[in-house]
Amino acid sequence: MSLPEKNGSNQPADVPWRKARFWDGIGLLLTMGWFIFFAIVAGGDKNHPLADLVFMVPIGIWSVVILAKRLLCPPPRKPPVR
Numbered sequence: 001m002s003l004p005e006k007n008g009s010n011q012p013a014d015v016p017w018r019k020a021r022f023w024d025g026i027g028l029l030l031t032m033g034w035f036i037f038f039a040i041v042a043g044g045d046k047n048h049p050l051a052d053l054v055f056m057v058p059i060g061i062w063s064v065v066i067l068a069k070r071l072l073c074p075p076p077r078k079p080p081v082r
Helices: 020-042 049-053 056-072
Strands: none
Touching (some): 020 049
């Protein structure tokens, strides 16, 4: 299955998930969401069971984001050598 073409050209359509900035935003939103969730549920209690995962979950989120960027985003084009 190929990406949809725009205007009949061979260039793929601009889809947001093919851009690295999209994945950076997803990672940022998920990380912020996790910390807000943790703050609400744990309420500052250091002995809460989620306290063991407070930094492991963001590391996992960013590992998946880096992997997605490498697999889904095309590498930047190098300028032609003259």
